[in-house]
Every structure is written in structure tokens, then in C-alpha cells.
Amino acid sequence: MTSGPGCGAGAAETFGRDRMEQILANGVYLGAQYAMIALGLTLIFALMNVLNFAHGQMYVLGGFVTYTIYGQLGLPFVLALMMSCATLFILGALIEKFLFAPVIKRSSRDESTMLLAAGLAFFFDAVILLLFGEKQRGVPKIVNGVFNWDFRLIMPYDRILICVLAILSIVSFILFMQYSKTGRALRALAQDRTAAQLMGVNVDRFSMIGFALGAMLAGLVGGLLVTITGVNLGMGGPTSIKAFMMVMIGGAGVISGAIWGGIILGFMEAFGLAYLAQYGDITYLLIFVSLMIFLAIRPQGLMGKPWG
Amino acid sequence: MIKLSMFQWVGLAIFFLGVFVIVPMMIVSTGRTDLFFTLTSVGLLAIASAGVWLTFYIGRINIGQGAFALLGAYVSAILVTKAGMSFWLSLPLAGLFAAFVAVLIGLPILRLRGVYFAMITLVLTQVFTLTALALPITNGAKGITSIPLPGAVSIFGLTLIPDFATLENPRQAFYFTTAILMVLTYAALYRIVNSRLGHLCRSMQQNEELASSIGVNISYIRILIFAISSFFGGIGGAMFGSIAQSVYPSSFQVADSVNFMLNCFLGGLGYVFGPMLGTLVLYFGWDLLFELGKYQMLVYSSLLIILMLFLPNGLLSLRMRKSGGQK
Numbered sequence: 001m002t003s004g005p006g007c008g009a010g011a012a013e014t015f016g017r018d019r020m021e022q023i024l025a026n027g028v029y030l031g032a033q034y035a036m037i038a039l040g041l042t043l044i045f046a047l048m049n050v051l052n053f054a055h056g057q058m059y060v061l062g063g064f065v066t067y068t069i070y071g072q073l074g075l076p077f078v079l080a081l082m083m084s085c086a087t088l089f090i091l092g093a094l095i096e097k098f099l100f101a102p103v104i105k106r107s108s109r110d111e112s113t114m115l116l117a118a119g120l121a122f123f124f125d126a127v128i129l130l131l132f133g134e135k136q137r138g139v140p141k142i143v144n145g146v147f148n149w150d151f152r153l154i155m156p157y158d159r160i161l162i163c164v165l166a167i168l169s170i171v172s173f174i175l176f177m178q179y180s181k182t183g184r185a186l187r188a189l190a191q192d193r194t195a196a197q198l199m200g201v202n203v204d205r206f207s208m209i210g211f212a213l214g215a216m217l218a219g220l221v222g223g224l225l226v227t228i229t230g231v232n233l234g235m236g237g238p239t240s241i242k243a244f245m246m247v248m249i250g251g252a253g254v255i256s257g258a259i260w261g262g263i264i265l266g267f268m269e270a271f272g273l274a275y276l277a278q279y280g281d282i283t284y285l286l287i288f289v290s291l292m293i294f295l296a297i298r299p300q301g302l303m304g305k306p307w308g
Numbered sequence: 309m310i311k312l313s314m315f316q317w318v319g320l321a322i323f324f325l326g327v328f329v330i331v332p333m334m335i336v337s338t339g340r341t342d343l344f345f346t347l348t349s350v351g352l353l354a355i356a357s358a359g360v361w362l363t364f365y366i367g368r369i370n371i372g373q374g375a376f377a378l379l380g381a382y383v384s385a386i387l388v389t390k391a392g393m394s395f396w397l398s399l400p401l402a403g404l405f406a407a408f409v410a411v412l413i414g415l416p417i418l419r420l421r422g423v424y425f426a427m428i429t430l431v432l433t434q435v436f437t438l439t440a441l442a443l444p445i446t447n448g449a450k451g452i453t454s455i456p457l458p459g460a461v462s463i464f465g466l467t468l469i470p471d472f473a474t475l476e477n478p479r480q481a482f483y484f485t486t487a488i489l490m491v492l493t494y495a496a497l498y499r500i501v502n503s504r505l506g507h508l509c510r511s512m513q514q515n516e517e518l519a520s521s522i523g524v525n526i527s528y529i530r531i532l533i534f535a536i537s538s539f540f541g542g543i544g545g546a547m548f549g550s551i552a553q554s555v556y557p558s559s560f561q562v563a564d565s566v567n568f569m570l571n572c573f574l575g576g577l578g579y580v581f582g583p584m585l586g587t588l589v590l591y592f593g594w595d596l597l598f599e600l601g602k603y604q605m606l607v608y609s610s611l612l613i614i615l616m617l618f619l620p621n622g623l624l625s626l627r628m629r630k631s632g633g634q635k
Contacts, residue, residue, distance in 0.1 A: 103616060241562065284435065295416060295417065
């Protein structure tokens, strides 16, 4: 957790900083990837009331799985992506079953899970350090070439591809949550745990699946983004912090909120980098100040339910 | 006035004897003066953690103490190096400034609860680090270095505090200063908890609406508590900067804020001395594992996770279970 947010999900490198088309395209690109990170975090929060500090580390872990399989072993990228998803899904399921579920049952306060999550974040950092070291790792480009529309909009093809893949994943995730039986059970669980249990939802099992899905989303983004930004150990913490900001903008535990939060943060960052870069590294300062003002007016975020 | 039982008086006496006599004597006799520095760090971190614990006491999870510690360190450093002020004057000013900023920031963010508050305070730490990098007065990433050691304080020619630079062993002096500050902090904490304010805090911890409906001015109390908490953070940070004689934007980061929170969790949130114990265990645990080299982090985090698995309510809950008083 040592580096600034600039080295998170590839925010710092944008092209052609002055044109509106370019800024909007960068915003869409950043927003799509951010929304996916926030989705996983908000899903875990909605289901278990757990603030997953280790989310950024899960994202980094997913990146390293893809790096190993696609970059090191030279196997197809799609296979590497699937392996990233599978690894994180299994890891998430195990963590929920053997760590979070027992602690939630035994502890007298909800917040105790935070310590567990923070411990997990440290643990993942240590594992990643031992397995992959501190160096920045990159993989070969998946598609070559740059899309260039009259020098008004410049975007490498691989970014466009990743952006499209991210949007597709978000759409399929929403469809899954809306229409599949598992998705319905998860939504019921998020709404009211007891009621869901009374309706015959296997609460323990679906908590596990939900957590695993959240972790899988983090792994998927990690796998997608390793092709563009590469991956390094220090990314985890700042990524978690960004995900927290998005969840706060949109409202914790609400899926549409996470997507809005991701898109809004993505656009703010794109605009900030375009217009504020000459004044130094103040984009995040301004984003934070506006977040505080926003939360003073609307503490539950855009889509969140007011408490009480 | 607070009445202590015989047992508590004895415990307090042993604690004082240990901190001010036995531990320094043992360190001097074994010649391991580096332990002074270690224990000073523990004491300072315990002061900052006490603040975090106090915000826990009104039911808020504070992961922003690193921000206020950094603020305190910078305020003191700037006052000493740029304004030539005495460190002993800059120390309370650093605390007060941190408290003042806490009031400004607290007004909007203390309306948030639960994980929202936890998240925004976490972001706060990151923002303070970024601000320290961006502002000209903090000297960016280079930080403020070669801060002079605390000078002498004398009233009517009587030297109360000697000049630290002339001392044979400034570490020992820092140790005693920190020990006194820590005792004062925890005495204040104990006093707050066992006062009318403490009762009001407990009522807020349980249910803010209910507390508000029986006439507790909740918005005033949460600002007050957050300001006191940040005051502790500022003092701890300022002291740290003075010992290290330097402040960098990376002096206190998100990881430190998380650690302050972990100290409180580990010690137990229901006990005033929880954060002190938690800090001691975490800091020494980390130091003891130093031998393991690159596996240090792995073992440390695994131990944290295992500890959480078996003692989710903190170390001091062991004592509670024996007496059967657990809720």
C-alpha cells in the first residue's frame, strides 16, 4: 500500500489530453474497468456486510495468474483469463467458508471481519511478494495497432478490446443476477437474510457463492488489465481505495450504484488528468473534496438506501 | 471522582513501576539502548491508537488516524524549522491543529456510519499523503529533514526540561517523555470513559437515534470525540517526527492507519487499555518475526488471521470469558 492512486488501474497513461472526444473515450475506458472492480466489492458487502480490504490484492492476484499463464507459459489469453477467474472463484469460496463464516458467527461485533479482511490483504501481499517479487510485470500485447480517427481520438486496439470485454462482462453479470436462479437467491439474500432463509434459500451456500463471485470479478479485471497496464505488487492497496470511493459514490451494496460509481470516477479521473495535470497531482485531492461535499448532502450515495 | 478498587490501585502501581523504573533499569543494565527507541515507538503508536479507540467508543470505525498523525508531524516540523518555535510549544499546537482540522472534516463525514465512515476515513489518509506530496510548504516527496532535537525549557532560570541535543542519551529522554505522554493520554481516556461523556458515548454506540431522542446532542458529541481522537493522533505524530528528526509524506500511510485500527481490535474494543496492549503485541510480534526475513509478512499476517479466527473479540476478551461476563 505504498504508491499513490496513479499507479492503480492504469489511470496515468492516457492519450491526446486536450480533445473532448479523447477525454470521453478515456472516461468510458476507465469507467468500465472501475465499475467491474466496484461490482465485486459491493456484491461481497451486500451479501455479508464485509468490507473486503483484500479486494485490490485479489485483483493483483488475478493479474498475476494471467501473467503466468499467458505471459510466461505462452498459452492462449482466453484460457489465462478463465484460469484467473477460476483461481479467484475457488480462493474466494475457501476464504468465505473457512475464515469469514466462522468469524461472523463467533464475533460479537460486525466490524471484527474488518480485521480479518485487513489480515488477508497483508497475507496476499506477502504471498504475491514471495511468488512473483516486487517487479512490474507485463505481457505481450493481445492485439497490435492503434485506432486513429483523424488525430481527434487515438486509442490502441487492445484498449478498445479490453473495454468491450469489460462492458460485456458487466452486462452478463447483471443478466446473471437478474434472471438466473443463483442470481435471484443472491439478491434475496442481500435484501433480507432471514427472510431469504425462510423462503428456503440455503444461506451458507449462497453466501459462499456470492463471495466467490465477488472475488472472481476482481480476478477477471486483473486478468484483463494485465495486458495493458501490467501488474505489480503495489497496485493492491490503491485499487482497494479507489473501489471504496466508487462504492461510496454509488451507495454501498447496490449493484447499479457500483456501476455508476465506477463510471463517475472514471470520467472524473479522465477530466482531471486532462485539465488539472499542469497543476500537479491534485486530481485526487479535488475528487476527494467533492466526494466529501457530495456525501454531506447525500450520505447514502447515489443509489444507496437511507438508513434508519 | 473515580473510585478504584484495591486491586486496580495495585495494578496501577505495578504499571508505573514497570514503565518508569524497572524497564529503563533493565535496558540500561543490559546495554540494549535500541530498545528505548522500540518502546518509544510503541508508546507513541499507543497514543494514536487511543484516539482510534475513542472513535470506536461512539460506534465509528476510524481508519484515518494516519492522516492526523501525519498532519501533526508536519505542523510541528514546520513550526520548529520554519518559525523557529520551541518543540514543546509546537507539540500541543500540532495536536490542536489536528483537532481543528478534524472538526472541519468531521462536520460532513461524521454523518456517515458503519462502513461508509470506515471507507471515507481510509480515503482521507490517502488524500493527506497526496496533499503532503503536492503542497509547497511540506516540501513534497523530499519531506522535511534535519529537524532539531527538542530544546531546553526553563522558568526563572530553573531548567525544567534539558536541551535534548546536549544529553548523553536522547533516546532515554524521549522514552520518558513518551511514557509520561502515554500515561496522560490513557488517564484522560479513562477519565472520559468514566464520566458523563462516557455514558453518552456508550448510548451513542448502541443506538444513535435512541440517544438523540432522549436528549443527547449527538452531533456535538461525535465532533468532540473525533477532535479529541485526532488531537491524540496529532500529538503522537508530532512526537514521532521529532524523534526521527524528519517527516515525509510516507511517514504515515494507509497501512499505518489500518494498523492503528488493528491495535484497537486486537486489544479489544471494550477495554480502555486494549489499544495499549494491542500496540505492544502487534509491534513486538512484528519485530520478533524479523528473524524470518522474507517470510516475516507471511507469518505475521497468518498469525493475525488465526488470532481473529479464535479470538474475534480481542485479546482482553480472554479475561472476560473467565469471569463469565461476556454478553
